[in-house]
Amino acid sequence: MKEQLFTACKDYLEERINRIQSSLEDLNEALQNETKSSAGDKYETSREMINTEVNKLSVQLQQFKKLQATLEMARIRKDSTTVQLGSAVKTSAANYFLAIPAGEINSGKEKFYAIGVNSPVAQALMGKAVSENFSFNGKENKILDIF
Template identity: 40%
Template sequence: MNIKHQLFIQCEAFVNKRLQTVEEIISSNQNALQSETKSSAGDKHETGRAMLQLEMEKAGQQLSGIIKMREILSKINIGKISETAHLGSVVKTNKAFFFISISAGQLIIKGKTYFAISVSSPIGSMLLGKKVGDIFIFNKVEQKIKEIF
């Protein structure tokens, strides 16, 4: 299994774990909303329901983000080879390895650190379309692209 495939699998696992966490939060909040009973302290009850509603909205937004990440992953062709950096590329610079995919943070494969970055992130948008030998500056640090695969 090549590095790109392993990175892709780790990104899928990242998304699945986030999905599971959000689904647990939603389920827990739904159960809490259903079990809330009107007590004599009406204001306390309403505050509790409002807080649960806010939590549900937040979880819904997270769920929406997870669905977007899944859509992005579905567009990645890990077999595609290109001279320019694109969605699904691994870009090796003189400073780091980047996997242009989703914002999943640091991934480690065979003892090497890779950064899974989204195309809409500042560094991701900077890398798109770059070729081997190109130089760019990110966070005041000059980096040179050594390899794209």
């Protein structure tokens, strides 16, 4: 099951990265096709808007590439009896996969939430073991399984 979670996160990242790279290619093409018109200010404004969007997408691309590195670190981590990066955790409230913030993942009959280790719920879980309680959103929950 853990491999399914990793695969779902990897697919999530690849889809986002491909979408950003496609948008960057489209913007670069638009930038090359932008011809200087007699209205110079309009030309400069248009080019600047395209450059601003390229810069925003470039930052997003770098963030997703960092998430890929984090996911790889989570994948190579050894299983542990306590919650850490790469752990899949079943709790009395919900199931979590501590790797990257990729949202809800359906794995067979079970639903997991892929979360980053800096998220509040991950911070509440870190270092805890099976049968330990943790508090999140003012509610006490219990760790049922870690794998």
